[in-house]
Amino acid sequence: MDVDLNSEQAVRGAIQTHSKRVWRFALSLSGASDIADDLLQATCLRALERHHQVTSTARLDSWLMTICRSIWLNEIRSRSVRKAQALSVTPEVELISQDADAETNIFAAEVFTKVMELPEAQRETVMLVFVEGYSYREAADILGVPIGTIMSRLSNARQKLKSAIQPDEAGSDRRSGK
Amino acid sequence: MKFSDETLLAYLEGDLDRDTASAIEDAVAEHAELESRLMALDPIAPMVQTAFENVPAKAPVIDLPEPEPAPIAGPSPAMGIGRLLAVAASVSVIAVSATFWATRPEPMGWAEQAAIYQSLYAPETVAALDPSPEALDAQFAQAEEQLGRSLNRDVLETLPGLDLKRAQILSFKGKPLIQVVFADAQGQPLAFCVIRQGPGAPAKNVEHAVLSGLATATWAQDGYGYILMGSDADSPLEGNLDILTTSFAS
Structure with a gap:
């Protein structure tokens, strides 16, 4: 009884703490913010139903990510097949915060657009490693692929993102106002 | 096999031949410390992270069923000690998971x-x-x-x-x-x-x-x-x- 109560509350706490991260991951899977909303909602309900499975509260974030991806692959992806196949996903640039200064926003929007244009496998990997800070090993566990696959996906993604980012040239140009 | 920072950076830049790149990937699979070193040198990752850090701008809305026992909006004279304990437990679990979050490697300074x-x-x-x-x-x-x-x-x-x-x-x-x-x-x-x-x-x-x-x-x-x-x-x-x-x- 106590265990059930605690695991349910731990899952509720994790949902509250990690909702933004799971939503971002859902966005990277689906490429569309309305689907990300649905996917997050479905993920949280599923997690709550399965709170009995929780034996440790240490890695609930990656558990939520795994559930999210499983629901995407098994239940939502086929329904969103048009969007998923097209993958000419409209980059939802308006998602970028307007709090920062204009230059920062333009740069963030460029990077955001490039990431969203990546193929789905690269996009989900970039999101877990670059954005959410998971190690290659942890991302390999969540995505169920070997660590070498994670690294080669990231290598391919880096090549495509370079044109938007180019830290040296783009960075110094922005700073010197060129 | 040891890899210099220069070699690791060249890998991250995509400037290495296939054999050397494969050797690095194999070594990373074996050695977590090389993985940390490589990740710390990645010039692209921090910029992507910055671009996404405020996405979404607001916490998403999630509709969850009421927990059992039902949550209580505020302490009332009718609230039993069991419910008070349940609320206290719920607050502490959230605090604990917030602590886990705070101590994850990702938001490190x-x-x-x-x-x-x-x-x-x-x-x-x-x-x-x-x-x-x-x-x-x-x-x-x-x-x-x-x-x-x-x-x-x-x-x-x-x-x-x-x-x-x-x-x-x-x-x-x-x-x-x-x-x-x-x-x-x-x-x-x-x-x-x-x-x-x-x-x-x-x-x-x-x-x-x-x-x-x-x-x-x-x-x-x-x-x-x-x-x-x-x-x-x-x-x-x-x-x-x-x-x-x-x-x-x-």
Whole structure:
């Protein structure tokens, strides 16, 4: 009884703490913010139903990510097949915060657009490693692929993102106002 | 097989031949410490992270069924001790998961990241560096341009007991982070790092801490953050710390 109560509350706490991260991951899977909303909602309900499975509260974030991806692959992806196949996903640039200064926003929007244009496998990997800070090993566990696959996906993604980012040239140009 | 930072950076830039790249990927699968080193050098990751850090701008709305026992909006005279305990437990679980979140590696500060990276340096790492005046000229020119301020090379070259070995450009969340590496008389590696935090960054007095097994002193002033890292947890920092805090004060 106590265990059930605690695991349910731990899952509720994790949902509250990690909702933004799971939503971002859902966005990277689906490429569309309305689907990300649905996917997050479905993920949280599923997690709550399965709170009995929780034996440790240490890695609930990656558990939520795994559930999210499983629901995407098994239940939502086929329904969103048009969007998923097209993958000419409209980059939802308006998602970028307007709090920062204009230059920062333009740069963030460029990077955001490039990431969203990546193929789905690269996009989900970039999101877990670059954005959410998971190690290659942890991302390999969540995505169920070997660590070498994670690294080669990231290598391919880096090549495509370079044109938007180019830290040296783009960075110094922005700073010197060129 | 050992890989230099230059080789790892070339891998991250996609500039290596297929065989060497595969050798790195195989080694990373075997050695978690190489994975950490490679991840710390990735120039693209921090910029992507910065672009997404405010996405979504607001916490998403989630519709969850009421928990059992039902949550209570506020304490009322009718609330039994069991319910009070349940609320207390719920608050503490959220606090615990917030603590897990706070202690995850991901949101680590620049100083902790720099210390993790520096802790992987061995005497062989610095022995392999080329500290010729020509190499240092080029490194300092590039580093100072990225940083937008002088690195006071004349001071760094004359720190007592230390040999200047290299200035290297790193990046943390899109901000330039310069690592200046030294060797002490025994050839042990030490480092001094400067990060450009931006004009609005708060000033911080010198704080001492042992990070990743290294004695460190961090401070911040005028939009820049600084960290001096010793070669182990007991490295004396005081003498050089005084010189650095004085010479880097505007």
